[in-house]
Amino acid sequence: MNTPKDTGGPSSLRLVLTLAVAGLVSGMAIIGIYESTLPTITANKARELREAVFKVLPGVSQMQALVYRDGELVVVEKPDKDEPVIYGGYDEPGNFVGYAMPAAGPGFQDTIALLYGYKPGEKFVVGMEILESRETPGLGDKIYKDASFVGGFSALSVEPEIVAVKKGTKSQPNEIDAITGATISSKAVVRIINEAHAAWSAQLPAPGTEPQLRATESTGTEATQ
Amino acid sequence: MKKNQSQEEFIKGIWRDNPVFVQVLGMCPMLAVTNSAINAVAMGMATFFVLVGSSFLVSTFRNVIPKQVRISCFIIIIATFVTIADYTLLALVPGVHKELGAFIPLIVANCLILGRQEAFASRYPTKLAVMDAMGMASGFLLALLSLGAVREILGDGALFGVNLFGENFEPWVIMILPPGGFLTLGVILLFFNWFKYKKDEFLEDVAAAERSES
Amino acid sequence: MKKRDPDLLLLHAPLLRQGMTTPNAMRDVLYALAPATVASLWFFGLSAILVLGTCIAGAVLAEWLFADRETRGVSLLDASGILTGLLLGLTLPPGLPLWMAFLGGFVGIALGKVIWGGLGHNLFNPALLGRAFLLATFPIAMTTWVPATGDGGFFSIYSGNLALPFMQVQIDGMTAATPLGMLKFEQEVTPLANLMFGKTSGSLGETSGLLLLLGGVYLWLRRDLDWRIPVSILLTVVVFSACLGLFDAARFPTPLFSVFSGGLLLGAIYMATDPVTSPVTPRGAWIFGIGVGVLVMLIRVFGGLPEGVMYAILLMNAATPLINRYTQPTVFGRGAESK
Numbered sequence: 035m036n037t038p039k040d041t042g043g044p045s046s047l048r049l050v051l052t053l054a055v056a057g058l059v060s061g062m063a064i065i066g067i068y069e070s071t072l073p074t075i076t077a078n079k080a081r082e083l084r085e086a087v088f089k090v091l092p093g094v095s096q097m098q099a100l101v102y103r104d105g106e107l108v109v110v111e112k113p114d115k116d117e118p119v120i121y122g123g124y125d126e127p128g129n130f131v132g133y134a135m136p137a138a139g140p141g142f143q144d145t146i147a148l149l150y151g152y153k154p155g156e157k158f159v160v161g162m163e164i165l166e167s168r169e170t171p172g173l174g175d176k177i178y179k180d181a182s183f184v185g186g187f188s189a190l191s192v193e194p195e196i197v198a199v200k201k202g203t204k205s206q207p208n209e210i211d212a213i214t215g216a217t218i219s220s221k222a223v224v225r226i227i228n229e230a231h232a233a234w235s236a237q238l239p240a241p242g243t244e245p246q247l248r249a250t251e252s253t254g255t256e257a258t259q
Numbered sequence: 260m261k262k263n264q265s266q267e268e269f270i271k272g273i274w275r276d277n278p279v280f281v282q283v284l285g286m287c288p289m290l291a292v293t294n295s296a297i298n299a300v301a302m303g304m305a306t307f308f309v310l311v312g313s314s315f316l317v318s319t320f321r322n323v324i325p326k327q328v329r330i331s332c333f334i335i336i337i338a339t340f341v342t343i344a345d346y347t348l349l350a351l352v353p354g355v356h357k358e359l360g361a362f363i364p365l366i367v368a369n370c371l372i373l374g375r376q377e378a379f380a381s382r383y384p385t386k387l388a389v390m391d392a393m394g395m396a397s398g399f400l401l402a403l404l405s406l407g408a409v410r411e412i413l414g415d416g417a418l419f420g421v422n423l424f425g426e427n428f429e430p431w432v433i434m435i436l437p438p439g440g441f442l443t444l445g446v447i448l449l450f451f452n453w454f455k456y457k458k459d460e461f462l463e464d465v466a467a468a469e470r471s472e473s
Numbered sequence: 474m475k476k477r478d479p480d481l482l483l484l485h486a487p488l489l490r491q492g493m494t495t496p497n498a499m500r501d502v503l504y505a506l507a508p509a510t511v512a513s514l515w516f517f518g519l520s521a522i523l524v525l526g527t528c529i530a531g532a533v534l535a536e537w538l539f540a541d542r543e544t545r546g547v548s549l550l551d552a553s554g555i556l557t558g559l560l561l562g563l564t565l566p567p568g569l570p571l572w573m574a575f576l577g578g579f580v581g582i583a584l585g586k587v588i589w590g591g592l593g594h595n596l597f598n599p600a601l602l603g604r605a606f607l608l609a610t611f612p613i614a615m616t617t618w619v620p621a622t623g624d625g626g627f628f629s630i631y632s633g634n635l636a637l638p639f640m641q642v643q644i645d646g647m648t649a650a651t652p653l654g655m656l657k658f659e660q661e662v663t664p665l666a667n668l669m670f671g672k673t674s675g676s677l678g679e680t681s682g683l684l685l686l687l688g689g690v691y692l693w694l695r696r697d698l699d700w701r702i703p704v705s706i707l708l709t710v711v712v713f714s715a716c717l718g719l720f721d722a723a724r725f726p727t728p729l730f731s732v733f734s735g736g737l738l739l740g741a742i743y744m745a746t747d748p749v750t751s752p753v754t755p756r757g758a759w760i761f762g763i764g765v766g767v768l769v770m771l772i773r774v775f776g777g778l779p780e781g782v783m784y785a786i787l788l789m790n791a792a793t794p795l796i797n798r799y800t801q802p803t804v805f806g807r808g809a810e811s812k
């Protein structure tokens with residue numbers, strides 16, 4: 035085959051063929067790497083999620099994904115894309131403990147995504163974990179670095195709603211001490227939880243009638259692999 | 260002779276034609292992911308892998324790829340390597356991947372990489388192309404690292420996560436934020452230009468002295 | 474490379490000597506700031522001297538260090554470096570660690586003036602740029618305010634001042650919120666008399682409104698400042714807060730509170746009027762002042778920060794070349810086409 039420099043120019047067929055071959059080889063390489071890394075990636079993600087759920091719901095050792103379909107909360111193996119999903123947490127014998135609810139909303143700089151544990155029986159928030167945030171280092175990032183702020187969510191009433199108050203002035207079960215110097219970020223976290231709670235509270239079943247843990251152990255064991 | 264030339268191609272990327280400080284290429288990852296030394300190294304390694312891999316392939320097939328579709332072919336090759344790097348990082352070091360975020364896929368748009376394919380790899384034999392790519396990528400890695408190290412030391416009081424100054428260090432918050440990237444890069448570029456200016460001045464003086472002697 | 478002859482100074486026209494020179498104008502501003510500076514000593518004691526002194530030292534060092542070898546020292550004579558350091562110092566909290574004050578002065582001159590090409594070429598006010606850098610870099614230290622007339626009289630120094638370089642303030646001293654901070658976060662209003670005479674916490678130079686006004690009047694009498702800028706800023710702020718007061722008098726600050734609280738007077742009289750970074754045309758000066766006033770009120774009332782004078786002025790600094798361009802007077806007799 036001549037190099038393009040020698041001829042007046044390669045035929046269109048050759049151009050198309052070259053690109054097609056390059057695309058084909060590249061596609062195969064990408065499929066190969068995708069297939070070989072997929073198990074590790076899904077396992078990583080599932081493990082991260084499990085760890086977060088267990089962190090915000092103390093005493094939980096099993097979980098399953100729940101979505102709201104046709105007026106009731108149902109257990110799903112794999113939620114549809116873009117479908118709001120919450121996680122039910124269960125203790126060792128399989129009794130329902132509480133929900134882990136993902137929520138997101140605007141913070142001081144960018145969206146804050148978090149997960150909070152909620153016990154419907156007592157209407158209490160029992161834990162909070164920030165999943166994603168770009169708050170100012172040194173100030174706003176205390177919403178996940180300040181142990182006393184995060185700890186404040188371990189027993190917090192959501193009725194009528196959570197209120198962030200100045201540090202050291204907490205007096206009601208639904209109040210939490212805001213972080214000094216990061217009032218806006220603290221209030222953002224509280225607002226995100228309040229909004230998520232308002233959106234979900236009507237859709238959660240009455241306490242005591244939560245979906246049972248499915249016997250298949252699908253979500254439980256798959257993630258530990 | 261041959262050996263000297265490949266050495267030369269390697270060295271030039273690190274200092275004389277440093278992609279960041281001299282050519283001012285690849286500014287996007289340079290500013291975005293250098294808020295800590297470890298992120299800078301991860302980004303530098305990913306870019307290294309992509310650049311060397313692409314240069315190798317492009318140089319090997321340089322006589323097969325028709326001129327008219329060469330840019331498309333370069334992009335296909337680069338994109339493949341970027342995707343491989345993306346998934347590998349996601350599987351092996353999910354934490355780092357999360358920090359780097361969208362900037363891993365964006366390696367494909369780093370003009371340094373396409374620039375090297377067009378300017379060098381597609382014209383020179385494989386060995387030289389790989390040496391050139393390695394030099395350029397090392398230069399890029401070093402530049403990222405120097406920026407990331409400065410920003411982490413000032414912004415966090417640490418280097419590679421190791422605390423340097425003890426508990427009471429007052430972090431320079433701005434260094435972790437995007438403006439810190441611009442400031443640091445600006446100061447380093449300032450130093451490079453000043454150095455170049457002084458060197459030119461010196462060479463001129465030497466030349467003038469020689470002229471007056473002869 | 475041509476070397477400049479230090480003894481031969483080449484100047485372009487106009488060569489006519491006039492009383493109004495850069496060093497004279499700068500010195501006038503320094504005199505005008507004297508009462509407020511003395512007041513800061515009165516309120517904050519020795520700490521004020523230390524903070525102001527290190528700021529000026531940082532600014533002067535940067536000025537000297539980055540000057541050309543041949544002209545080194547010459548640029549110090551016009552006192553603009555000292556003025557920048559003093560203005561910056563007056564906007565800092567009295568308890569700020571000294572090493573931060575030094576850094577602020579240094580960065581203000583280096584990044585705010587020298588890097589643009591020296592006095593007259595800078596886009597932003599160097600003192601405010603230094604302060605913006607400090608605020609972004611050390612948000613906590615820069616918003617930790619100590620009460621005026623602290624516990625131990627004149628010779629006591631706030632513990633924060635003595636923090637070692639690169640180290641944090643170790644001991645948690647007494648802190649007090651600024652009047653604006655109290656209004657924003659706690660809905661407490663400070664009595665006006667305190668704001669006027671300076672019995673509030675806040676940065677070194679912003680606590681006494683009356684003395685700042687006094688300096689402003691001196692500058693106006695000496696024709697060193699464009700009266701349109703401070704007047705338009707203050708008028709805008711008064712009108713803006715009066716309008717807000719019509720909606721909800723309890724929630725929003727009264728016009729007088731808005732004028733006398735925070736760094737508004739300091740900024741409006743001494744920083745917004747910086748001849749280098751403000752528009753040269755009278756119409757431009759009005760636009761500039763109104764812009765600053767509106768931004769200040771928007772940031773204070775609707776923004777996340779209690780104080781917005783610094784960002785307001787810096788933003789309008791950035792708009793200055795544009796304002797100058799669109800307010801260019803037309804040449805006499807040529808009509809609109811002369812643009």
